Amino acid sequence: xxxxxxxxxxxxxxxxxxxxxxxxxxxxxxxxxALMLRYKDGDVAAFxxxxxxxNDALYRxxxxxxxxxxxxxxxxxxxxxxxxKSRARYRPTAKFTTFLYRVAHNCFIDHIxxxxxxxxxxxxxxxxxxxxxxxxxxxxERGLARRRLDLALQDLPEEQRDxxxxxxxxxxxxxxxxxxxxxxxxxxxxxLRYAVKKLRAAISEPTETS
Amino acid sequence: xxxxxxxxDTDGVSDPLVSRTYRESAAERVPDALNQAVLRQAKQNAxxxxxxxxxxxxxxxxxxxxxxxxxxxxxxxNLPQPDPAMPVAPAVETRxxxxxxxxxxRSETAAPQxxxxxxxxxQRARKTIDAxxxxxxLNAPALGKTEAPESRPEIAPGPAPSSGLASDADLLQLQDSxxxxxxxxxxxxRENKDKESDARVLGYSMSPTAAAAKTPVPCGPARRAAPExxxxxxxxxxxxxxxxxxxxxxxxxxxxFPDFEFP
Numbered sequence: 001x002x003x004x005x006x007x008x009x010x011x012x013x014x015x016x017x018x019x020x021x022x023x024x025x026x027x028x029x030x031x032x033x034a035l036m037l038r039y040k041d042g043d044v045a046a047f048x049x050x051x052x053x054x055n056d057a058l059y060r061x062x063x064x065x066x067x068x069x070x071x072x073x074x075x076x077x078x079x080x081x082x083x084x085k086s087r088a089r090y091r092p093t094a095k096f097t098t099f100l101y102r103v104a105h106n107c108f109i110d111h112i113x114x115x116x117x118x119x120x121x122x123x124x125x126x127x128x129x130x131x132x133x134x135x136x137x138x139x140x141e142r143g144l145a146r147r148r149l150d151l152a153l154q155d156l157p158e159e160q161r162d163x164x165x166x167x168x169x170x171x172x173x174x175x176x177x178x179x180x181x182x183x184x185x186x187x188x189x190x191x192l193r194y195a196v197k198k199l200r201a202a203i204s205e206p207t208e209t210s
Numbered sequence: 211x212x213x214x215x216x217x218x219d220t221d222g223v224s225d226p227l228v229s230r231t232y233r234e235s236a237a238e239r240v241p242d243a244l245n246q247a248v249l250r251q252a253k254q255n256a257x258x259x260x261x262x263x264x265x266x267x268x269x270x271x272x273x274x275x276x277x278x279x280x281x282x283x284x285x286x287x288n289l290p291q292p293d294p295a296m297p298v299a300p301a302v303e304t305r306x307x308x309x310x311x312x313x314x315x316r317s318e319t320a321a322p323q324x325x326x327x328x329x330x331x332x333q334r335a336r337k338t339i340d341a342x343x344x345x346x347x348l349n350a351p352a353l354g355k356t357e358a359p360e361s362r363p364e365i366a367p368g369p370a371p372s373s374g375l376a377s378d379a380d381l382l383q384l385q386d387s388x389x390x391x392x393x394x395x396x397x398x399x400r401e402n403k404d405k406e407s408d409a410r411v412l413g414y415s416m417s418p419t420a421a422a423a424k425t426p427v428p429c430g431p432a433r434r435a436a437p438e439x440x441x442x443x444x445x446x447x448x449x450x451x452x453x454x455x456x457x458x459x460x461x462x463x464x465x466x467f468p469d470f471e472f473p
């Protein structure tokens with residue numbers, strides 16, 4: 001909880017901080033559910049709060065999952081459209097984040113099925129902007145690490161990339177990721193382990209290889 | 211601490227360095243146009259939800275109510291109406307009900323009228339029998355002035371319709387009897403005087419025979435003057451099937467003439 005606050009105070013967006021913080025005390029699920037219920041009753045401001053809370057994380061998840069900006073934006077809009085239309089049937093039985101990313105995951109799967117010509121080439125350039133506090137040497141080193149990680153992320157198998165992005169962006173637990181993807185927990189754990197291992201290897205590569 | 215917790219939550223699968231590097235890398239934000247599009251969609255749907263429910267629910271409720279009312283009205287209209295020409299068997303409240311049942315309700319020459327339109331006149335012309343067995347009209351203001359003296363019978367026979375209670379032979383006997391002739395004259399004279407007022411009230415004209423049909427057929431004072439004529443009247447009533455009335459007249463005859471021996 002303290003880390004989450006310090007992260008948000010340190011200039012990072014709150015959604016990012018929440019994605020990192022897994023403390024139950026910071027669990028926004030009840031609040032998200034309450035906002036969704038308020039929107040169900042016609043409160044548009046509640047939806048806007050909910051949307052602002054999750055929009056960037058979901059966008060990044062879809063952007064890196066699809067690797068095409070236009071496709072990611074289309075799916076992003078489709079996901080929120082489904083959330084909006086399903087508000088009348090919404091029941092706060094599960095965490096809203098789980099619900100949101102499950103819809104997003106299914107939309108992505110549907111998109112792949114609709115477009116069998118799913119391209120393997122990516123048009124998303126990694127964000128190589130360094131944080132202002134970095135020293136020049138560290139900045140260069142980290143910048144290279146980020147670039148290598150992005151390249152490695154694009155090379156990951158789709159299932160592993162999906163699990164890693166869900167883990168990083170949504171802040172869901174393995175069980176919740178398993179619920180989102182419809183795969184059992186051990187499989188999710190295995191996929192995440194492989195993904196992290198590959199990404200770690202990519203980050204730790206010697207500088208001359210890049 | 212967070213990274214340690216992240217490790218715990220993922221069973222030690224996640225890597226703090228990878229997570230930190232990823233978070234530094236992933237800084238994309240949703241384009242403003244996309245944000246506006248989603249929020250606009252949310253606003254439109256939120257506003258249309260209630261309007262849609264109003265649009266659907268209220269007319270549906272009204273249509274259901276109107277349909278239900280129409281169904282009830284149609285069902286009531288299809289119920290069998292009581293036939294005006296077919297007198298309903300009375301619950302035998304009074305002897306007069308029996309008389310009304312036997313006597314014709316209306317003549318064939320009467321103008322076509324609805325059963326409901328004729329009801330007020332019949333109600334005005336409700337009759338009763340006093341202690342002496344004479345018939346009186348109740349609630350008949352139009353008939354009040356022309357009320358016949360008590361010495362005269364208020365009998366109003368008419369053409370015999372198809373009655374369910376009296377046979378044709380009985381009715382023929384009634385028509386041929388002098389009792390009916392006397393009552394017919396009385397009814398005719400009364401009807402001539404009442405016709406105008408009735409027509410004013412009800413908006414239609416009524417034939418004399420139809421009005422005469424409202425009066426019953428008891429034994430009048432003229433016939434009760436002598437026990438023999440009274441007995442004849444009683445026999446006529448018995449022949450007409452009015453046994454209850456006949457037995458009552460017979461009791462009255464015994465009271466009036468205790469010395470008279472019945473044959």
